[in-house]
Amino acid sequence: MSMPDENANECTLSAVLVSMKNISLYFNQQVVFDDFCFDIYAGDKIALLGKSGIGKSSLMKLISGIERQSSGLIENRALRIGYVFQEPRLLPWLDVAQNITEVMKAQGIPNHQRESQLDELLNKVGLTGYKHYFPHQLSGGMAQRVSLARAFSIRPDLLLLDEPFSALDKHSTDELSQLLQQFLTEKISMIYISHDIEQVIKVTSKCLLLRPSAPPLSCNTSTLQERELFINHIYPSKVNSLCPTQF
Amino acid sequence: MSSYKVKKQRVIKKLFAQLAGGLALIAFWQYLADQLSHMILASPSQTISYMVELFLDAEFWQTMLVSLTRLTIALSVACFIGFSLGVMAGRKSWLRDFLAPTRWLLMSVPPVIVVLLAMLWFGMGSSMVIFITVILLTPTVYLNTQKNIAQINSQWLELATIYQFSHYQCLRNIYIPAIAPALCATLVMVCCNGVRIVVLAEVLGSHEGIGYQLTSASSNFETAELYAWVLVSLLLVAFLELLLLKPIQHKLLHWQGENA
Numbered sequence: 124m125s126m127p128d129e130n131a132n133e134c135t136l137s138a139v140l141v142s143m144k145n146i147s148l149y150f151n152q153q154v155v156f157d158d159f160c161f162d163i164y165a166g167d168k169i170a171l172l173g174k175s176g177i178g179k180s181s182l183m184k185l186i187s188g189i190e191r192q193s194s195g196l197i198e199n200r201a202l203r204i205g206y207v208f209q210e211p212r213l214l215p216w217l218d219v220a221q222n223i224t225e226v227m228k229a230q231g232i233p234n235h236q237r238e239s240q241l242d243e244l245l246n247k248v249g250l251t252g253y254k255h256y257f258p259h260q261l262s263g264g265m266a267q268r269v270s271l272a273r274a275f276s277i278r279p280d281l282l283l284l285d286e287p288f289s290a291l292d293k294h295s296t297d298e299l300s301q302l303l304q305q306f307l308t309e310k311i312s313m314i315y316i317s318h319d320i321e322q323v324i325k326v327t328s329k330c331l332l333l334r335p336s337a338p339p340l341s342c343n344t345s346t347l348q349e350r351e352l353f354i355n356h357i358y359p360s361k362v363n364s365l366c367p368t369q370f
Numbered sequence: 371m372s373s374y375k376v377k378k379q380r381v382i383k384k385l386f387a388q389l390a391g392g393l394a395l396i397a398f399w400q401y402l403a404d405q406l407s408h409m410i411l412a413s414p415s416q417t418i419s420y421m422v423e424l425f426l427d428a429e430f431w432q433t434m435l436v437s438l439t440r441l442t443i444a445l446s447v448a449c450f451i452g453f454s455l456g457v458m459a460g461r462k463s464w465l466r467d468f469l470a471p472t473r474w475l476l477m478s479v480p481p482v483i484v485v486l487l488a489m490l491w492f493g494m495g496s497s498m499v500i501f502i503t504v505i506l507l508t509p510t511v512y513l514n515t516q517k518n519i520a521q522i523n524s525q526w527l528e529l530a531t532i533y534q535f536s537h538y539q540c541l542r543n544i545y546i547p548a549i550a551p552a553l554c555a556t557l558v559m560v561c562c563n564g565v566r567i568v569v570l571a572e573v574l575g576s577h578e579g580i581g582y583q584l585t586s587a588s589s590n591f592e593t594a595e596l597y598a599w600v601l602v603s604l605l606l607v608a609f610l611e612l613l614l615l616k617p618i619q620h621k622l623l624h625w626q627g628e629n630a
Contacts, residue, residue, distance in 0.1 A: 189531050189532065212526070214543060216547035218625075226533045228539070230534065
């Protein structure tokens, strides 16, 4: 599987943050990726789309270093990676403050900065009074806010979002999406997995659709034609209802 | 009813049940003492009055110091070796396989053989007692640690990889808290068994310590003294649990609140 570099002209202007060359990944003799090539540039905001089981999360795991590729080369120049999973993944025995500061500590952020940064982050996510609460004392939405604060606490070069709001209700999802937009800066590169196209398009500038037995399809979401074509691949029945009014 | 009152009632009920259980045991002991000769079984009052005499004797505290020192050294060494190897073997399957024959050997060999060999190698005294205790306790700590480390939720380890936790951070923030409930249970088991093994080893091959005092009382037919020392060794276990294990348990499981 290889990706045509459709945005080459735009991309050469900025530095490559993550370069994946000829990546293959097999699980129990089943091919997840074969000869996959993909570059992430500094500042890229990419929506990663595709059916369940196509390898979206595996791609994120390869980039973050959790998973090892069967063959190929990944050059990752991102010094700090923030990751927000579908579930908050807070360590249950650490309180909110510790869950965030331990990550900062691991990234070498000095003690005096940690405290002030923590207060600032908790204020931003609206959890100032919950500093010493344990994860089991928080609601799902609150826990996911902590997870988001934790990811941003290290000022990441690359942010990986793996369906971060899919377990939340509409109200919490909207709140957290707004929060995410507040946190995002131009410098941060991001890969965002979600089945909610509307939500993704608000915060991303590129889309990458992974397809079974076919090369991935990329799309710059700022162009209407490309977007129509792109959405047609994912939700053929929704093209008329979604475009162009809702975007 | 407020949660404080409910909690208070629960604590009172628990204390009452434990007190009732203890009194029932003493009553049964008294009943048996009445039925049997005092040469075989001293009564609770005889035993307790002898124990008070013991507490007032300076030699008693020296004896306790000897046994406690042996126990502390043996427990520390066994826990350190068992826990360190258990953590490593829990993460590395090759080490687990490498240590499997040794673990099997140490857990299968009858304690009496360990005692005999230790007496042969170290003679009588502290080295022998400590060696036996370490050899018999380490595999328990190792096995419990290794099994629980291997079952740690991989999501937490993924988190540690992503955010580049140091080895120390992994140990402090993931491994130890994740296995804390099992670790606490293991510590209770190891402490209780530790007292038993130290006393047994002292009975068989030492000139000082609680075990030696038991042998001495037994061979002199000092029944009250014998039972007083038995009671002392039981109190030692209780104190260890109360003063050492409870605080550790509280520290490790405080985040669970009332469920801890």
